[in-house]
Amino acid sequence: MKVILDQDKCVGSGQCVLVAPEVFDQRDEDGIAVLLDPDPPAGRHAETREAARLCPALAIELADS
Amino acid sequence: MSRIVVVGASAAGLTAAEALRREGYGGRLTLVGDEPHLPYDRPPLSKQVLRGSWTPDRTALRRADHLDGLGARWLLGRTAAGLDAAARTVTLVDGEVLGYDGLVVATGVTPRSLPRGHELAGVHVLRTLDDALALREGLLTAASVVIVGAGFLGSEAAAVATELGADVTLVDPLAAPMIRQLGPLVGDMAARLHTGHGVRVRTRTGVRRLAGEDGRVVGVVLDDGSHVPADLVLVAIGSTPSVGWLTGSGLALGDGVECDELCRAAPGVVAAGDVASWHHPGLGRLRVEHRMNATEQGTAAALTLLGGGRPFAPVPYFWTDQYDVKIQAYGLTGQEATFRVVAGDPAEGRFAGLYGRAGRVVGALGWNMPREARTLRRHVTETTPWPQVMTPAGG
Ligand SMILES: Cc1cc2nc3c(=O)[nH]c(=O)nc-3n(C[C@H](O)[C@H](O)[C@H](O)COP(=O)(O)OP(=O)(O)OC[C@H]3O[C@@H](n4cnc5c(N)ncnc54)[C@H](O)[C@@H]3O)c2cc1C
Ligand code: SF4
Numbered sequence: 001m002k003v004i005l006d007q008d009k010c011v012g013s014g015q016c017v018l019v020a021p022e023v024f025d026q027r028d029e030d031g032i033a034v035l036l037d038p039d040p041p042a043g044r045h046a047e048t049r050e051a052a053r054l055c056p057a058l059a060i061e062l063a064d065s
Numbered sequence: 066m067s068r069i070v071v072v073g074a075s076a077a078g079l080t081a082a083e084a085l086r087r088e089g090y091g092g093r094l095t096l097v098g099d100e101p102h103l104p105y106d107r108p109p110l111s112k113q114v115l116r117g118s119w120t121p122d123r124t125a126l127r128r129a130d131h132l133d134g135l136g137a138r139w140l141l142g143r144t145a146a147g148l149d150a151a152a153r154t155v156t157l158v159d160g161e162v163l164g165y166d167g168l169v170v171a172t173g174v175t176p177r178s179l180p181r182g183h184e185l186a187g188v189h190v191l192r193t194l195d196d197a198l199a200l201r202e203g204l205l206t207a208a209s210v211v212i213v214g215a216g217f218l219g220s221e222a223a224a225v226a227t228e229l230g231a232d233v234t235l236v237d238p239l240a241a242p243m244i245r246q247l248g249p250l251v252g253d254m255a256a257r258l259h260t261g262h263g264v265r266v267r268t269r270t271g272v273r274r275l276a277g278e279d280g281r282v283v284g285v286v287l288d289d290g291s292h293v294p295a296d297l298v299l300v301a302i303g304s305t306p307s308v309g310w311l312t313g314s315g316l317a318l319g320d321g322v323e324c325d326e327l328c329r330a331a332p333g334v335v336a337a338g339d340v341a342s343w344h345h346p347g348l349g350r351l352r353v354e355h356r357m358n359a360t361e362q363g364t365a366a367a368l369t370l371l372g373g374g375r376p377f378a379p380v381p382y383f384w385t386d387q388y389d390v391k392i393q394a395y396g397l398t399g400q401e402a403t404f405r406v407v408a409g410d411p412a413e414g415r416f417a418g419l420y421g422r423a424g425r426v427v428g429a430l431g432w433n434m435p436r437e438a439r440t441l442r443r444h445v446t447e448t449t450p451w452p453q454v455m456t457p458a459g460g
């Protein structure tokens with residue numbers, strides 16, 4: 001799984017960090033999400049999918065590989 | 066269950082449709098939406114689209130190939146006119162009758178208009194993509210703009226209109242912008258933010274009527290009789306749930322479609338998004354006009370329809386962007402709660418704080434402090450006792 005984050009769309013809601021804290025974090029200064037792991041292991045796929053689904057700004061895209 | 070109809074093809078309706086498929090529903094799926102466009106996202110309309118920094122296609126909720134993959138029948142540009150909950154049929158304006166085993170009501174809300182003068186040219190509302198494009202076009206040539214209503218929508222539009230070079234007056238009968246949603250302290254900060262950018266903030270006064278000449282708006286007459294000239298007026302005085310098509314259906318229509326904890330409105334009928342009022346297990350009856358809720362409730366309602374629903378108990382979440390300020394709000398942040406700053410400093414334009422009510426933390430907010438606001442959210446989920454967070458400022 002490849003995670004693609006569009007920081008231009010991100011509104012800093014932190015929802016991705018709440019559900020997948022090993023995959024996403026937020027920048028301190030403006031709260032924009034950052035990718036901790038662009039290629040999460042199988043054990044984190046479910047929470048990463050959940051983050052992409054929940055993101056209120058549609059900033060997270062997943063590509064299965 | 067082999068026939069599911071979703072009425073309202075936007076954030077809540079689309080999410081419900083996706084959740085149905087994800088959960089293995091293989092029957093017929095029909096989405097009815099009265100807008101001609103494929104589903105698009107509304108929050109960017111009052112921000113990037115109005116400012117002109119995004120082209121409208123960036124607001125698409127999903128790519129076309131993804132929508133195809135849902136295997137649904139799309140009835141776009143079609144309007145539902147009535148529901149017969151006993152016979153389980155939805156009738157469209159053009160006469161087509163859709164039978165269903167399961168129905169998702171996701172018709173959102175409709176902007177309120179002013180009783181006098183709303184029909185004049187130059188008077189706008191902002192809900193749809195078409196509204197946003199028309200408003201932008203108007204703003205590009207307007208010299209003086211009056212925005213009626215200083216809630217989130219009016220405040221965001223005031224910021225963009227100012228950035229586009231218009232002379233803006235923001236009018237509201239309450240004491241400060243966004244005070245109802247965020248309380249007096251944050252409301253005062255918002256008033257100062259807008260004033261600092263050159264907006265004339267006229268609070269504690271309503272609008273008596275819009276004044277026109279030759280069918281075009283020329284100004285706004287305030288409650289005190291004073292006249293504010295305007296060649297463009299945006300009316301942003303809130304919305305009402307789009308439930309006209311449900312009149313006489315037997316569904317309980319109070320403030321929106323009234324549902325139980327599982328988002329059920331009637332046998333085989335669920336509701337989600339801005340239109341739905343439901344019983345939140347922890348917070349009581351709620352109707353939430355926030356983007357995040359459309360996604361969460363669309364999913365919850367779909368699970369209920371398939372028999373696997375659970376009480377819907379989210380922490381409501383909202384954000385708004387105005388000028389260079391980003392506000393994040395979790396839980397209940399309205400004026401009936403007490404607000405206290407616990408990090409940062411309002412004087413420096415960066416702070417985060419908590420809202421308390423009945424001895425418990427009920428909400429968290431960040432003003433240019435998104436990360437801290439998210440961290441404070443745990444006090445909302447844990448309903449931390451208010452005295453515990455009432456340590457001296459900064460503590
Ligand atoms: C300009 C703007 C900016 C916003 N900014 C933010 C923000 O910054 N943060 C935030 O959290 N939220 C924001 N919101 C709120 C957020 O967009 C809404 O909460 C969300 O769109 C609700 O989704 P929904 O699917 O419930 O309703 P809607 O998106 O309103 O969708 C309902 C759909 O149903 C259709 N419909 C209605 N009646 C019928 C009928 N009889 N037959 C067929 N179709 C019908 C409507 O045309 C519409 O397409 C904003 C909203 C607007 C308008
Ligand atoms: S959920 Fe989306 S909007 Fe929120 S911080 Fe993550 S990427 Fe940004």
